[in-house]
Amino acid sequence: MKDIYKFHTGVDGFIHSLNGLYKRKKFSTARLRKDAVSVHDFSLASVDLADGELVRKVRINRRPSRNDVESVSPLYVMGLLCEVCFRTLKIRPYVEQIMGALAISRNVAIQMQTGEGKTITAAMAAVLAGWRGGPCHVVTSNDYLAKRDAETMGPLYEKCGLSVGYVISGMEPQERRETYRRDIVYSTSKELLADYLRDRMWEDSDSAISCEGVRTILAGGASSGTVMRGLHTAIIDEADSVLIDEATVPLIIAVSGSSPLLNEAVRTAFAISEQLVAGKDYHLNLQAKYVTLTPAGIEVVETAAHKLPSAWKNSDRSEFLVKQAIIARFCYHRDVHYVVDQDKIVIVDEKTGRMMDGRSWSGGLHQAMEVKEFLENSDPTHAHIKMSFQMFFRLYDNLSGMSGTLQNVEKELWSVYSLPVINIPTHAPKKLVCHPEIVVGSYEEKWNAVLEDITHHASKGRAVLVGVRSVRDSEALHGRLLASGVTSTVLNALRHEEEARIIAGAGRWGQVTIATNMAGRGTDIVVDKDVLAAGGMHVIATERHESRRVDMQLFGRTARQGDPGSAQMIVSPDDEVIRLFTPTFLARTLKTLVRSGGRTFFLVWWFQGVQFLAEKSISRVRKKLLQQDLALSKALSFTKF
Secondary structure (H helix, E strand, O other): OOOOOOOOHHHHHHHHHHHHHHHHHHHHHHHHHHHHHHHHHHHHHHHOHHHHHHHHHHHHHHHHHHHHOOOOOOHHHHHHHHHHHHHHHOOOHHHHHHHHHHHHHHOOOOEEOOOOOOHHHHHHHHHHHHHHOOOOOEEEEHHHHHHHHHHHHHHHHHOOOOOOOEEEOOOOOHHHHHHHHHHHHHHEHHHHHHHHHHHHHHHOOOOOOHHHHHHHHOOOOOOOOOOOOOEEEEEEOOOHHHHHHHHOEEEEEEOOOOOHHHHHHHHHHHHHHHOOOEEEOOOEEOOOOOOEEEEEHHHHHHHHHHHOOOHHHHHHHHHHHHHHHHHHOOOOEOOEEEEOOOEEEEEEEEOOOHHHHOOOOOOHHHHHHHHOOOOOOOOEEEEEEEEEEHHHOOOOOEEEEEOOOOOOHHHHHHHOOOOEEEEEOOOOOOEEEEEEOEEEEOOOHHHHHHHHHHHHHHHHOEEEEEEOOOOOOHHHHHHHHHHHOOEEEOHHHHHHHHHHHHHHHOOOOOEEEEEOOOOOOOOOOOOHHHHHHOOEEEEEEEOOOHHHHHHHHHOOOOOOOOEEEEEEEEEOOOHHHHHOOOOOOHHHHHHHHHHHHOOHHHHHHHHHHHHHHHHHHHHHHHHHHHHHHHHHHHHHOOOOO
């Protein structure tokens, strides 16, 4: 089993980075294209084969792939696979898709633009992995895509002598176990990691972990025992999201436990926090969501601590709960970081705009949020086992991925996962027109500019997609458009049930769609011909994010496969990335420059610089957390991976 504790630093890290440069050169685009052209030629040479003869050749010649026998060229076998793909799916893979499949099969992450056919690319790579033996997990963005892709690609796998299935939320343990026995399994990172952790709990149920706690967590299962059969190969769609953005987020298997004393303590601590004055009694770091109490604040808390239940009167405990209350009040906002659904707080994934059912904040923070929203306190959860996605995907023997936006994370993917990145060229020249960035002076001016840009393009019959950061912004913009007589459709955490339908209709004549971040990612937007004739889809980004990749993901929704399209960025000094990563006095200076008509190129440069600093800061945090996880796991020698 590979050493997941190894993390290269210092001189070792420098040598490892040089090795990464060598690997990227070894898997160069030119070499891939040469191999892919050969595969495509083999595919065309198989056109005249009868169906039965084609299947027979596939079944016979796939065995050398498993045994690594060089008697049959792997490129010839790949050519047969392409012909099978054409006959089953009515789609002949083009050279760029073949390049992507070859790279993935060689444990490489590919940067492949949206709309270039990543679903078929991943399927061909999964077939090659299935032929070599060992389970292959294809990781998708959500349950809908896992089910859709497994069913759509099913005929291809069947013709190639492989079985396929999907694992989604709500499936029973026995059904999961049967699915994991198949050659190819489509699922989400969350489901895979959750099943892996539950399996570990079953394996450890007679040791350190409480057997009673394990049985409580797994009580819903019809049968006991593990469900997975190893972590052999993973092909990750939207790899930047899974391996970078969500990398340090731990998935926790926990059980609820009644704790009336904690709930009472949280309510009391929340009331105490309202007596404290910012700057005088505490200092709040919004970026890190961290609170420091001043001596004056500590005195206030100690004076009021007698109101807390006896178990929480201790100074450390009382101060901790008060800090959690301050964080709940000022760091997390309704319809931005969470929504209230059926009198329950549901966390919203800031990167996808989707609700994260079943997840809760720990350390009394979730209960503090409920106090803030005047909701009944829920029972706190107690973690039994947890692991970050970053640690989990390092366990796979063969790891690869694909995304349209890997160009800014190549070094991190190599240093953390030893995963080289290769760019796959587009099948047709990109026709995206990026308009000059618009910088306005305030939040209100920004939304006026957004409204004007929407109206201008929608009036020409073009489809318009507007990317916003939060549920609150999406609903507010929707209201502004209605007041202006413009009809729009909203896709956010509160309207997620209609996601597929909304995205499917986003390319129609004059259609205006407002979406939180990348909601709908993974689902193609089909743009009508009359819209293409009018200039294609127009995308508007209403602010820069902490990562340039999120902005590029939004722009990647238009101008696919050689179609026309345009993109517009509209920003202001009130945007969150500026507010969090720019000192207050510099933010004021920036506002003054904008309002005085400062040079646009300088303002854009400033915004880009802040975004770059934000990316670097978050990347350092990810690496530091990984090193801490590795050190802790190595220290706890009883921990099994």
